């Protein structure tokens with residue numbers, strides 16, 4: 387029998403200007419090609435400790451428990467929820483986009499009672515709405531998304547942690563789309579558990595979920611610890627607290643692994659740790675404020691160019707994320723045909739949309755390694771050419787000129 391071994395992996399060069407994944411920084415990819423270490427090698431455990439210290443800075447927190455969940459961003463979300471929420475608990479969720487619905491779906495599987503603050507896609511919750519819902523539902527846990535790429539809106543979080551503490555509620559936020567691109571003020575916000583991913587503004591590949599856990603949330607999670615036969619002698623579940631429903635996503639066990647005890651759980655994904663560590667080093671080398679400003683500049687430049695093409699931007703300016711922009715597909719234009727042409731003729735990927743916005747908006751990312759002037763200009767020029775080629779009338783040359791005026 388002849389063997390089948392397919393082609394060597396040699397992907398075409400693409401500029402990924404969608405809502406993620408984006409092109410990883412080459413330094414991250416180089417770090418990921420380094421050799422393996424044993425998981426208890428002092429060099430490896432030192433890298434783990436350094437990664438914790440790096441992500442404390444990225445999450446702007448003093449939380450001791452700041453580490454990586456191995457898996458994509460969704461693994462961080464699931465680990466947070468399954469470790470915080472017990473079956474039968476009430477969880478209050480903001481559902482204003484695809485990822486709010488994901489929180490709901492995960493919480494449902496855990497057997498939580500869902501109390502939702504449902505908003506039309508593109509809106510954010512006010513502090514008053516959140517407080518009213520906390521008072522009405524008296525949940526154990528509150529969860530929301532910071533930047534929901536499905537709507538391109540950023541939920542304001544100032545005061546949310548404080549409110550949750552006032553009502554004795556644990557809080558969780560998914561910052562996958564904004565980590566490394568917008569300020570994640572974990573300690574100022576007072577959110578208990580915050581998790582992200584690498585493939586958006588962190589400039590890495592998907593596959594690792596940085597997470598940070600406050601002391602009070604860690605205490606809650608550790609109280610749900612249990613004995614794993616043959617491995618753990620200590621950590622009997624504390625009285626009436628339910629055992630965490632997942633083994634892989636049991637943050638009590640994962641924290642024991644990241645602690646000085648190094649109690650084995652899974653094997654830390656060595657290559658992903660190298661990548662996450664290098665991505666964080668690059669972010670901090672640039673400086674958080676400079677990086678946030680670069681993202682804001684790139685999206686302002688993109689928006690100026692899109693408006694000069696007479697395209698309408700989705701959502702209100704006040705709550706827009708500064709790293710992904712929704713743009714209405716003009717009447718009579720086949721959005722998918724434009725995306726295909728962008729990819730085939732220019733090697734540029736822009737994003738489609740989900741749910742009520744499917745087929746109605748494109749989503750264009752200016753994230754991490756791609757939030758740079760020349761990539762924004764190239765994307766605008768290509769989009770203009772593709773729209774014109776499809777017979778759509780628009781002012782030629784105006785987009786790039788307007789973008790250049792915005793980012794001289």
Ligand SMILES: *Cc1c(COP(=O)(O)O)cnc(C)c1O
Pocket residue numbers: 405406458459460461485531533534535536560561562563583586592593
């Ligand atoms: C992109 C994104 C994710 C992605 O999760 P993966 O598991 O890495 O695909 C999660 N949450 C938000 C808000 C996102 O924008």
